[in-house]
Amino acid sequence: MKRLAIVLALVAGCSSPAEPAFNAADVMFLQMMIPHHEQGIQMATIAEERAARPEVRALASAIRAVQSDEAKTMTTRLTRWEQPMEAPPGSHDAHGGLHETRPSDILSLEKAPADQFDVNFLNLLAGHQHNAVDMARTEVKTGLDASTKDLAKRIEESRGAQIQEMLRLLAAPQR
Amino acid sequence: MRKTILSIVTALAAVASTLVVLTGPAQAHGYISSPPSRQANCAQGRVANCGPIIYEPQSVEGPKGQRNCHGGLSQFAQLSDESKPWPATSVGQNVTFNWILTARHATSTWEYYIGNTRVAVFNDGGRQPGATVSHNVNLGGFSGRQRLLAIWNIADTPMAFYSCVDLQIGGGGGNPNPQPSPTPTVTPRPPSPTPTVTPPPAGGTWRTGTYYATGSTVTYGGATYRCLQAHTSLAGWEPPNVPALWARV
Numbered sequence: 238m239k240r241l242a243i244v245l246a247l248v249a250g251c252s253s254p255a256e257p258a259f260n261a262a263d264v265m266f267l268q269m270m271i272p273h274h275e276q277g278i279q280m281a282t283i284a285e286e287r288a289a290r291p292e293v294r295a296l297a298s299a300i301r302a303v304q305s306d307e308a309k310t311m312t313t314r315l316t317r318w319e320q321p322m323e324a325p326p327g328s329h330d331a332h333g334g335l336h337e338t339r340p341s342d343i344l345s346l347e348k349a350p351a352d353q354f355d356v357n358f359l360n361l362l363a364g365h366q367h368n369a370v371d372m373a374r375t376e377v378k379t380g381l382d383a384s385t386k387d388l389a390k391r392i393e394e395s396r397g398a399q400i401q402e403m404l405r406l407l408a409a410p411q412r
Numbered sequence: 413m414r415k416t417i418l419s420i421v422t423a424l425a426a427v428a429s430t431l432v433v434l435t436g437p438a439q440a441h442g443y444i445s446s447p448p449s450r451q452a453n454c455a456q457g458r459v460a461n462c463g464p465i466i467y468e469p470q471s472v473e474g475p476k477g478q479r480n481c482h483g484g485l486s487q488f489a490q491l492s493d494e495s496k497p498w499p500a501t502s503v504g505q506n507v508t509f510n511w512i513l514t515a516r517h518a519t520s521t522w523e524y525y526i527g528n529t530r531v532a533v534f535n536d537g538g539r540q541p542g543a544t545v546s547h548n549v550n551l552g553g554f555s556g557r558q559r560l561l562a563i564w565n566i567a568d569t570p571m572a573f574y575s576c577v578d579l580q581i582g583g584g585g586g587n588p589n590p591q592p593s594p595t596p597t598v599t600p601r602p603p604s605p606t607p608t609v610t611p612p613p614a615g616g617t618w619r620t621g622t623y624y625a626t627g628s629t630v631t632y633g634g635a636t637y638r639c640l641q642a643h644t645s646l647a648g649w650e651p652p653n654v655p656a657l658w659a660r661v
Contacts, residue, residue, distance in 0.1 A: 299643035342543035395648025
């Protein structure tokens with residue numbers, strides 16, 4: 238009986254039965270969000286160097302700092318839960334991968350002409366963050382682990398606010 | 413023991429519900445960001461009482477062939493409400509329209525209408541759009557206040573995405589997004605303007621939409637925090653939640 242309890246605890250991915258439980262939605266959210274964050278960090282890093290407007294550079298720097306931190310937290314959590322960093326291949330491209338930012342999109346941002354850079358960056362990152370909001374909402378609805386759902390709530394809120402800021406920057410005269 | 417089994421059952425139930433969520437029809441695909449479309453103005457908070465469009469400005473998807481701002485979707489009907497105070501952007505005869513895409517569907521055409529006149533069409537021939545999409549459109553002699561309707565026609569579904577943009581054409585107003593003159597000449601970057609920033613009240617309470625310089629301090633939830641990196645504050649970036657930006661003093 239005792240042995241069975243240990244086996245079950247291992248199956249559930251807990252190092253001790255007293256640890257808070259998590260579910261498949263939590264794991265999937267982290268597995269999808271980590272690479273999504275990495276792409277956001279890549280775009281922000283390019284913008285820190287190339288953006289013409291100081292407000293755009295400042296936003297990019299703050300996004301890079303916050304998302305690097307969040308990516309570390311998420312990676313640590315998956316490791317502690319003894320879960321793989323990546324979802325099984327094909328498990329999250331239900332929509333044909335159309336919602337993903339492609340590596341070629343980041344490459345074309347890197348190569349954007351100087352006078353188009355800010356507009357391209359803001360439009361690309363806003364689309365990327367819209368998708369983060371969608372993933373975060375799914376986690377808030379279907380996740381189990383309280384701290385992961387908390388993180389998802391903050392991602393939903395802060396990315397929503399970033400999109401508003403980016404729309405404001407896109408609408409404002411560039412001078 | 414019972415608790416562990418329960419948590420496994422819960423986990424399995426969650427797997428099932430996750431599968432449903434992930435394979436369900438994904439919404440949300442694209443809209444015009446600048447000059448701001450009606451849904452962009454709603455999402456940004458420039459126009460109030462827009463309804464649920466503020467959460468998903470990218471979701472105005474309806475059957476092809478319509479000529480309205482809300483894609484025929486009752487939940488987004490406010491987008492076609494002409495009594496709302498839609499701000500119009502001052503532009504000249506040539507305007508660059510920029511899109512935010514959240515899914516890159518194979519595309520047949522992008523159409524731009526003023527009234528019943530199609531002022532521009534771009535045929536993508538079924539290709540997937542690139543990283544960003546922008547079109548330079550000549551407004552064909554229209555002037556004064558006009559409502560432009562842009563339609564993104566998807567190649568492999570019967571659906572399209574709709575965005576209305578309110579414009580004030582001519583009258584000295586220039587394109588607020590001086591974008592690509594189509595010539596590939598790189599204009600030298602003008603001297604960086606000083607960002608207009610409101611200095612935060614020293615030691616004041618943290619608020620959103622405020623520029624904080626590195627080293628400035630705020631109070632939040634009874635504690636004091638020092639800014640580690642200059643930024644404009646946002647909801648969701650409260651000092652205790654973002655150790656990358658704030659250190660507790």
